[in-house]
Amino acid sequence: MFGLIAAEASIFTIFVVAYLFYLGKSPSGPQPAAVLHVPVFLTVCLLSSSLTIHMAVRQLRQARIRAFVWWWLLTTTLGAIFLAGTAREWRHLIYDEGLTLQTNLFGTTYYSLVGLHAFHVVVGLVFLTVVLVFALRGQVRQEHSERTEVLSMYWHFVDSVWVVVFTVVYIIGR
Amino acid sequence: MRAILETTPFLLTGELLWARVPFSPTNIFAPASTPAETIHGLSLLVLIITGAIFLTVFSLLVFAVVKFREKNSSNTDEPAQVYGSVQIELAWTVIPVLIVVVLFLATVRVIAKVQNATPPPGALKVTVIGHQFWWEYRYDKSNVVTANELHIPLSDPANPTPTFLTLLSADTDHSFWVPRLAGKTDLIPNHPNSTWIDPHEPGLYLGQCSQYCGVQHAKMLLRVYVQPRAEFDRWLAQQSLPAVASDNVAEGRRVFESTVCVNCHTIRGTMADGKFGPDLTHLMSRDTIAAGSVRNTPQNLRLWVQNPQTFKPGCLMPAMGLSGAQLDAITAYLESLR
C-alpha cells in the first residue's frame, strides 16, 4: 500500500505543480479569488473521517465489532458528505460563475486537481461501502483488522492529499 | 587518410585540420561567429578531458582482459578473493569529483558568456517566427518582412555589430540551428527565446530546423547570408521597397489577386496581405523556395505553384488546381517580384 501511495503521491504532485505554475496566468475568465469559497465544513468532515476510521480499526483490533461498525459507518457518511459538498460547490461554479474545465487555465487546473482527488475519494468510498456491507452482515471479524488497516492507510492518504490541495487551492491560490 | 583524420574528433591534429577546412558547411567544429567559437573552445576542453579518461580506462580494461584471462583451464584453483580496498575506492571517487568540478566551472563561464550577452548599440535585431514549415523574418526598426533566407551584416571584432534574434513560433515547436554561427535555440509558442550571432566571415551559412515540428520538418532549411555592411544595407533598403509593379505581368497579378493566394501571402504594395504563408514581395531576390529545399528557377516555381506536394508532401500549401495558362501567368508575375 505504501508503494501505491508513493506512486499516487507522485501523480498528485504533478497536478499540484501544474496548478501552481498556472496560477495567475489565465488571460481571461473567472479568477480564483473571485469565485472560490473556502470549504471549511467539508474539510472538517473529511479530516474527521480520518479520526473515525482510525477509531474503527482500533475497535476491530480489540474485537469490539459493534463499535467498529458504528465508527466505520460514520467514516463512510463523512466521506459521502464531503463528496456531496464538492458536487454542490461545482454546481455553483459551473452554473453561477461560468467556470468549467474549458473556460481558462484556472478552470482546467482546478477541476483536474480537485477532480482527481474527488475520484480517489469515490474509489475509497466504494471500498468503504463494500466493507460496510460485509460488516452489517456480520462477516467482518477481528482477524480482518490488518486488511481494514491497509484500507485505512489509503483513506489517510486521501485525507492528507486534501490537506495539500486545500492549502494550494484555497489558501495560497486565492 | 585526410578523411579519416578529419573525421575522428578525438584526434587533436585532425581537429586543427578540421578547423581550417570545414569539410561540411554545417560542421560544429568550424565556427565562424563568436557564440559558436566560444562553444568550440569549451568543447575542446571537454574533448581533451574525456579523451584522457577514455585512454586511461580503456588501456586498463584492455590490460585486464589480456593479462588476466584464464590460461590453463585444467587448473581449477580460484584466484585470491579481494573484497575491496578503501584507499583505492577513495582515490577513484575523489579524482572524478575533481574532474567534474573543473569541467563544471569551465561550463558555467561559457553559459554566462553566451546567455547573458547584451546587445551593443550597433546590433541588428530581427524577430524570427517559426511556422510549419518555413521561417519568417521581421527586421526591427524597418518594414522589412521576408522569409527563409536571412541576411545579416558582417561583424568586425574591433567594433562588433552582432545580430540578436528574438525567436517566436506561430504553431508548434521548432529550433534554429546554423552550426557554424551559434548553438541551437528552440522556437516555442508562448515562450519567446533569444539568441545572437556575431559572424566574422562573409558567406552563406546553412542549417535547418532541429526540433521535430511535423511531416515536413526535414525540409525546413536555413540559409543565412552574412554580408559586408555596405552590401547588407543595400539589400535591406531594396527589401523595404514595395513590390515591383510591371504592366506586362498584369494578367498574372490579376490571377494572383483573384484566387485565394492573397489569403496566405503578402505582396507589399498590392492588396495581398495574407500572413499564413511567406511574404513574396521580393521573391526573386531569393536563391531558393520551399524553405531552402528547392532552387528558385522558373520551372521549379511553376511546378511548385502547380502542386507543392510534389516537392514537399505534407506541406501546408495546397495545389490550387490552376490551368496551364493561369500557371504561366502567375509564374511570370512571380518572376517579376525582384
Added chain:
Amino acid sequence: MSSVSVTYDNPPTAGRPIVEILHEWVTTVDHKRIGILYILYALVFLIFGGAEATIMRLQLIRPHNDLVSPEVFDRMFTMHGTTMIFFFAMPILFGFVNYLVPLMIGARDMAFPRLNAFSFWISAFGGLLLYFSFFGGNGLYGAGNAPDVGWFAYAPLTSQTFSLGHSTDFWTISVLLSGVGSVGTAINIITTVLTMRCRGMTLGKMPLLAWLSLTMGGLVILCVSPLTAAQLMLLIDRYLGGHFFDTQAGGSAVIWMHFFWIFGHPEVYVLAIPAFAFASEIIPVFSRKAIFGYPVMVAATLAIGFISMSVWAHHMFTVGMTAAGNTFFVISTMAIAVPTGIKIFNWLATMWGGKIQFRTPMLFCTGFLFQFLIAGLTGVMLAAAPFDWQLSNSYFVVAHFHYVIVGGILFTIFGAFYYWFPKMSGRMYNEWLGKLHFWVFVIGFHLTFDFMHIPGILGMPRRIYTYEPGRGWDVWNLIVTIGVFFQAVGMLIFLGNLLWSWWHGADAGSDPWDAWTLEWSTASPPPAYNFAVLPEVRSRRPLWDLKHPEDPDWHYE
C-alpha cells in the same frame, strides 16, 4: 545451509492437450512463468522495433531517398522509440528480475503473485493496443494511423490542432497502461525484496541484483507516475477541452517537456540499473572473484537513483531556461557521472587479478564495459550545456543514447540470456554460435553507432526523413545503414541458437557455471516451488561457502 537440489518432477507435458498447456500459461501466477512470458513478449517487440529501425536506415541510406513517405518515416521513428523503451526494454528487464529475484533471495515467489500476473497482462495489452493503431488507426472515421509525434510526444504537436484523428491517443493510452503495469511490478519487487528474504540474508548479504532491483522499483514508482499524470492532462486537453498545454490559451509547451523528462530521465536509469545488475552477477562468476567493493556498489546505485531524479532538464538545454537553471542541471548531470564511473572501476577491479573465462555471457559483459565507458563519456560531453547547444537534437545524441541502450543495456541483456538460459531451460546453448553472435553483432554495433556520431557533429538533426546532399553526411549514413545488416544477422543467430538449444541443447544441470548465488542451488529449470527447503545463508555467496568450507566468505565480510 541445507543440502543442494532435491527435485520433484514437474507434471510431464508430453501427451497433454495444447489447450491445457496454454491455459496453464495464461493463468499462471508463478513468477518464473511470468518472467518467461515477459521475455518472450519483449523479444517479439524487439523484432518489430528492429524492423522499424531498418526501414528508417534504408530510407536514410542516401540523400533524397524515396523508399518511404515522410508520414511513414515519422510513424517509424515514433513507433521504434516507443516500442523499444516500453514494450521491449521494460518488459524484458521486468521479466529477468521477476524470474531471478525470488530465486536469488531464497523465496518461493513474489510477494503478490496475482498482481504480478495482472501487471504483465495489462502491459501486454498496452503493446497490442499500440500496434493495433497500424490497422485500427484508420478506423471508423478514417482518422489517423500509427502515432507520429515522436516517442516523447512534445506539445503542442500532440494537440487536436496538429494531431488529427486518434493516432496520438493510441500512444497515450498504450503507454499509460504499460505504466500501470510497471508500477504494479515495482510495488511487487520492493515488497518482495524487503520482506521475503530467506533466513540469514540481511539486506547487506543479498545479491547485488536484488539491491539494484529494489532501486529500480523505487525509481519506477516515483518516475512513471509523472508521465501518467502528464498523459492524463494530455487526454483532458484533447477530449475535455482542457488547456494544460494549449499555448493559444496561455498554456505552456515547456511544462509538458518538464513533466515528460521528469519521467524520461529516471526511466533510462530504470533500464540501466538492471543492466548493471546482470553485469554485477556475471562478471564476478567469470572472473572467478567476488565483486570488488560490494558496499560501495550499493551506495553508488542508491546515489544514481537519487541523483537521477534531479537531472531531467539536461534534455531541455536548448529550450530557453535561464542561465541559472541551465547551470543547475549541468552540475547535477555531471555529478551523476561520478557514481556511474565508480561502478565501472569496481567491475574492472573485479576482473583484475582474476582468472577470466571468456564464455559468451562474459564476452557480452566485457563489450558492455568498453561501450558503456564510451557512452558515459559522450554523456559528459552532452552535460556541458553549451556543447549541448550544438549537439542536442542531432545524430550525436541519437548515437549517444543508442550506445547506452544497445551497447550497454542490450549487451548485458544478451549476457543475461546466455547466463541464465541454462537455468530457465535446463539446457546449454551452443557456445560456438553464442560467440559468433557476439562477434557479428559487435561489428554491426560499432559500424552503426560509432560512425553515427559524425553526422551529428557535422550538423545533421534527428527525425528527418531525408537530407540534403553536399552537407558531408552521405557516406556516414551509408556506413551506419550497413551496420544494421550485421546486427540483424547477429540477432538471427541468437534467436536460432535459443530456439534450437531449448529443445536440443545438452543437459545443463543445476550449476553449469560453478556460480555462487542461490538460484544455482536448485534444479534447472527450478520446480514450481523453487526450493524444496527454504535456504539459510551466512554470507553474500552461499554456494561459495558450501564449495569452499575451508575459506568461506563470512570469514572476511
